[in-house]
Amino acid sequence: MKNGRDFMIVTNNPLVEKVLSKYYEVRYLPEENYRAILITVRDLVYAGHKLYTHPLSGSVKPNETPYKSVVVSKVPHKMNADEAAIISNCVEAYDKFTPRNRMLSDKVLGDFQLIDYTLLCGAVDYDAAAGLSKLDNQI
Template sequence: MKYVIITNNKLVNEYYLNEINFKNLEKIIFMETASFINVLEFARDSIHKGHKLLTHPLTGSVKPYETPFKSVVISSETTEMDFESLNIIENSIEVTKKFLRDYKPRNLKEKHLKDFMIIDKSLIDSGIESINQVY
């Protein structure tokens, strides 16, 4: 199955742009200035257009208020709207908004930002590995 990566993480963008061994990767949508919630909302809008969610938006134990980085994988092909994908992304957006209301975003130093980029990349790498095993 061909897939699309939606990310605001430059490390993910650079890695997958420079790798030629990702036969199922159709494209990367790099939202450089987007927030965590903006990435989820873009994924939701894509699901409304018929894309299917291939990775869970809230993987790992890193909370949305702890990190500014998020990467999500969706199908590149479109079909009828997948209501399971829509339910997952809507719930993820709701949880993220609740966290952002209840906790102040952290002011992170460059070193910590790089750490969170690496964590996000590791999570999306694992998701893509699983996608490639299933499809």
């Protein structure tokens, strides 16, 4: 990734949208689940967008968290078969996990938002703590 003009973030994470949409292009899909985010990214990769972050990054299993953020190129290029295979394999891997149908408390949801946000900030070289402090100052 060269700079914020070269990529966009596909996410269902409200924390990512609140903090990073001021600085980067964010395709925020709040009604979508983790799998739907993977499918959206898959469709973008098939259309030629470059995959900049691995869709299954982090140590939280896909069936444990409702939030996912993935970075892709803003502009489509030529479709890359290797990247298409990566995202397709990620969808297949997600489908192997048994869905957890449980209600999560607001605190747990906030924790999962923070984990996804922090991983993403590392990928786009954004100071996660500074972003959160700016958010706290607005509240």
